Amino acid sequence: MLEIVRQDAEETPSGADRVFTFFRDRLLSGDLKAGDRLLGERELALALGVSRPVLREALRSLAMLGLLDIRHGRGAYVRSADASVLGQALTLCLAPEPNILDDVLQARIAIECQAIRLACMRAGERDLQTIAVLLDTLVDSLDDPERGGSADYDFHVALVRASGSQALMKIYEAISPLLMQSHVERRRDTFREPAITSGLVEAHRQVFLALAQRDPDEAERRLRAHFAIGDDLRRKNLISTYQASTQQTRGKTS
Amino acid sequence: MLEIVRQDAEETPSGADRVFTFFRDRLLSGDLKAGDRLLGERELALALGVSRPVLREALRSLAMLGLLDIRHGRGAYVRSADASVLGQALTLCLAPEPNILDDVLQARIAIECQAIRLACMRAGERDLQTIAVLLDTLVDSLDDPERGGSADYDFHVALVRASGSQALMKIYEAISPLLMQSHVERRRDTFREPAITSGLVEAHRQVFLALAQRDPDEAERRLRAHFAIGDDLRRKNLISTYQASTQQTRGKTS
DNA sequence: GTCTGTCCGTGGTCTGACCAGTTTAGGCAG
């Protein structure tokens, strides 16, 4: 059957907005797939009945949202959905709030705890193998804060990915940039103490073990214990910082 | 051969992008607060050294991201961060994925379970009172799918809010529109059966009780049980649908 | 055959004008 799309005159849909929603809906419905190339700006403007500046405003907005990849001299291409935009949006939303770092950490715990429960039920053998490899990497890179932090992050990402939930994964990716902010420096301050790092590895191993045994409750408990340790560490670090124990002057007491 | 010194020493920051990031950073740093009014387009264009179309592209992009509220004849005003953009972005990101509804439900469970744990520790008396009131509302609106669904939603939102975590709250708001899609119809199909609805209320009550007693583990367990019931319901509904039990033909078996 | 330079199509920008809502200030009537 033939459906005539009528862009009826609502209340001031305002040209650029019309074009914007036009393309957004095309993207949502799947008419436009990632990699598709759009027509030239002049042709599009003509086809949609708007001037080029207006068309450009809409296109630019779509590009800002990460939906389009506009390249000078090449053209505009549809880009696959990207979580980075999500992250930016989240950052903007949380910008005015204080104590965002701790808050985002709570979101992280939320996602991971649910993810590992799902993973216990749905993770495949390859998922477990991947995580096991990352666990080894974690052990191998204990003395390197850079690589160690990266391995740590990869481990947790693999955990979330093993849940098989795209929604959890996307949200996790979205909060990752916020997470990074505090993660690296925190690790930089603690990696030197062997008791801590070895405990860290042990915590990861226990989480993995519970996952491999497909025990959701146990896995979540281990994971929460792992986070609790980090929380303790952070608290102690805070205390020692404010106690003016100037013996370790490497950190900035900002 | 006069060599004219060009001011753009960078690598194609591309006018509109410069303006965009300029304002975005101002918003992030707090230089621009919600409610502030921007200068006129002509003045801004002059001040930033770009033409009006370029300035407009940037402004329009910011408006699309929900950061600005541009009104014809009035001017451009800074808008407080809104979770609706987050929701849109998430929708866009998850659009190409199948089974988004179930996935988003997993995210919801993740957020709520962590939220209630935090709530057990941080909820104030007024938070508990609010939730108690909503619980009563829930009881009072058992026979109305519209009001009942709304009360249900409000109850869970209050739960998350009681966690005191803005990050959890924002993410919850972001996934809410996705949640709504499946929530209303699901409830419409089940509200008639008294056993279910009464069980539903009981589940909510138990969650609240555990929260009031500040017992994180118990609260999470109750909450998970509550979700598990919904899951069971959905599964049974699915089964009965595919068993061609045509006695209830209101639902489309798309 | 490869390299290179020119050409063409693309997005990027500018200018200047005009249209359309919104506010406001001034003038006119009471």
Added chain:
DNA sequence: CTGCCTAAACTGGTCAGACCACGGACAGAC
């Protein structure tokens, strides 16, 4: 003097046409 009503001066919204800058493709020279 007070009140309303109109018109001017904002504001953003749109348009047209032109030109610049970048990238790739083709054709010519080596």
